[in-house]
Amino acid sequence: MMRPSSGLLVGLMRLLVGAYPRWLGCDPGPAQRIYFANHTSHIDTLAIWSALPPQLRATTRPVAAKDYWDKGLLRRYIANQGLHVVLIERAKEGRQGDPLQPLADALEQGESLIIFPEGTRGTAALPAAFKSGLYHLAQRFPAVELVPVYLENLHRSMPKGTIMPVPLICTVRFGTPVARISDESKEAFLARARDAVVALA
């Protein structure tokens, strides 16, 4: 069952930016997954989440920066009630222990994750270099599928520094899961993962 607040969010996303899913390299099946995407706008999380079918939305949790989503009533409401996000600490000084632990906890409970491995929003259509979190999660949870996602047009709709989206038809492209290669270096893996996102552009 979809909650009314979720329905409202998804409807608003369809109206404003479309956020139409394109399952190019995999099906929207029940496999446990880490969706990793390029990050260009405030509404990227909402866009991917809206593009997932309702039954997957229930078990897929976006990973979001605590310093951003924990601010203000509306954001906190969307983050907790609507998206059911996993909050992580971005700032080095605020961290205690392993910053990836909340993500690992969610994966251990069988949930799927949405992450933005660039760590911050970019201004270009193509993503910047990936941070290493994705690599560590991929190592720790070898059974979880790693699905590259490319968000098209969102950098035009709501570029960095703007607060209102321009309505555009944006698509959310899901690619073929990235395979793990044994003994691959962290850098090579991250480059390969980024290429998988770029290939969908």
Next chain:
Amino acid sequence: MTPHQKFYYLMAGVAGLLTLASLIGLILGKRARSESSRAVVDNLNSRIRAWWMMIAVFAVAFLLGKDATLLLFAFTSFFALREFITLTPTRRGDHLPLSLSFFVLIPVQYLLIGDNWYGVFAIFIPVYAFLLLPAFAALAGDTEQFLERTAKIQWAVMVTVYCVSHAPALLLLDIPGYQGQNALLIFYLLLVVQLSDVLQYVCGKLFGKTRIAPVVSPSKTVEGFVGGGLGATLVGGAMWWITPFSPWQALGLSFIIVLMGFLGGLALSAVKRSLGAKDWGSMIEGHGGMLDRIDSVAFAAPIFFHLTRYFFSA
């Protein structure tokens, strides 16, 4: 007959036509053998299904009254503008004018109709938006292809908002002896335009040989235009009884609607192709995007509006 009775007769007529079309589609579907004829019939059938949907939405809006009709057209403009801007290369510096186009120009333009304020309705976009949009874009300080970017946004707004809004603006007109029936004029305009599109498509598929502008629009043929245009003009003439026009006047006006609709389809097809696309979008199954369906309305509506206003309104 009261306007509502006329409306029900019209809806019954349209529903009859669509039922006939659905039946033909069904029969053709059973008969189609080759790959290519399959594809044509499938496209035809999804077009017919979309027509049922569009007619239903329009009928509901019409029955709910003026506000609902304005809302329907405002959303039509919104989706059409969204398609246009999606295909248009824009830059970071266009963000403010684009936001204003969607969230200020569209609501204001339709509120002006709701408020019966013809004087401002007619100049709001061609004067105020024309001057202010580039000024706001200039504030962003990006001169790269500034004129091209500005022109594209202005074109998009003129076609999808200003021109399209002239269809519901028919509600503004005060036509002696026709009070309270203006919504039928919207129906009349849409009927002639869309019937012309459909008949041109059908005649083109059946008899089309001589292409009018193959590069711009491969499906537009002389045979399709003449056959479909003639058919729609005659139907428009025969529908004079829902309008304030005499039969001959209705014939003349429907001819102009058909002609403008054709030119709109042609011009916007050229725009679309210059932006590197075949369809404006994929919102309406079988038809393409919203703009693929209303390109001809955008060109026919303002001319029909002004001719009716000049010759028939008080």
